[in-house]
Amino acid sequence: MFGRLMPKEGRFFELFNEHAEQIVLGSRELVALMVAGDDIQRRAFTIETIEKRADRITQATIEMLHTTFITPLDRDEIHQLITRMDDILDLMEDVSQSIFLYDVKVLTPETKKLAEICELCCDQVKQAVSLLSNMDNAKVILKACDEIDRLESEADHVMRAAMAKLFRDEPDVRQVIKMKAIYELLETVTDRCEDVANIIEGIVLENS
Numbered sequence: 001m002f003g004r005l006m007p008k009e010g011r012f013f014e015l016f017n018e019h020a021e022q023i024v025l026g027s028r029e030l031v032a033l034m035v036a037g038d039d040i041q042r043r044a045f046t047i048e049t050i051e052k053r054a055d056r057i058t059q060a061t062i063e064m065l066h067t068t069f070i071t072p073l074d075r076d077e078i079h080q081l082i083t084r085m086d087d088i089l090d091l092m093e094d095v096s097q098s099i100f101l102y103d104v105k106v107l108t109p110e111t112k113k114l115a116e117i118c119e120l121c122c123d124q125v126k127q128a129v130s131l132l133s134n135m136d137n138a139k140v141i142l143k144a145c146d147e148i149d150r151l152e153s154e155a156d157h158v159m160r161a162a163m164a165k166l167f168r169d170e171p172d173v174r175q176v177i178k179m180k181a182i183y184e185l186l187e188t189v190t191d192r193c194e195d196v197a198n199i200i201e202g203i204v205l206e207n208s
Contacts, residue, residue, distance in 0.1 A: 110162035121193035
């Protein structure tokens with residue numbers, strides 16, 4: 001009787017998918033900001049709004065974790081996955097807010113390239129998360145995780161080249177400081193995507 005009254009799996013996978021959708025929306029808006037380079041305050045506010053929606057999803061997931069007796073995945077894995085996913089959007093918000101607060105007037109081609117890599121990583125995160133409820137999808141999930149790893153390496157190379165160009169060609173020390181911070185934040189977005197991929201890989205290997 002008692003067991004029947006306990007909540008079972010909850011809707012964890014649904015919440016993961018909802019959060020992944022916000023990640024993708026944030027990455028699209030980040031690319032739009034880099035490409036257009038205008039109306040930065042509005043775009044930064046839009047990303048902040050998306051991040052707050054994702055925060056609510058994260059909170060709902062953690063609350064459900066505390067009230068669910070039987071979970072579809074290990075409790076630590078659920079907590080790690082949703083919090084690392086939330087880190088991705090936190091960093092995208094940091095990027096947009098930094099551009100606004102630093103009053104950056106000219107965005108370099110390298111910022112656009114890094115933002116585009118972030119978007120591709122976020123697309124792969126969404127794909128991997130969307131398939132996670134069925135371990136028959138293990139090969140496709142692991143392929144998405146491998147692609148995230150590859151994109152993270154590409155972002156690292158782009159950032160290094162961008163830094164070298166910045167220190168070589170930019171005479172304004174203030175601009176160097178601003179752009180260095182933005183490059184590093186953008187690259188760290190891909191690092192957090194890789195963290196999510198590593199968690200998902202672990203889940204797949206343990207459950208397939």
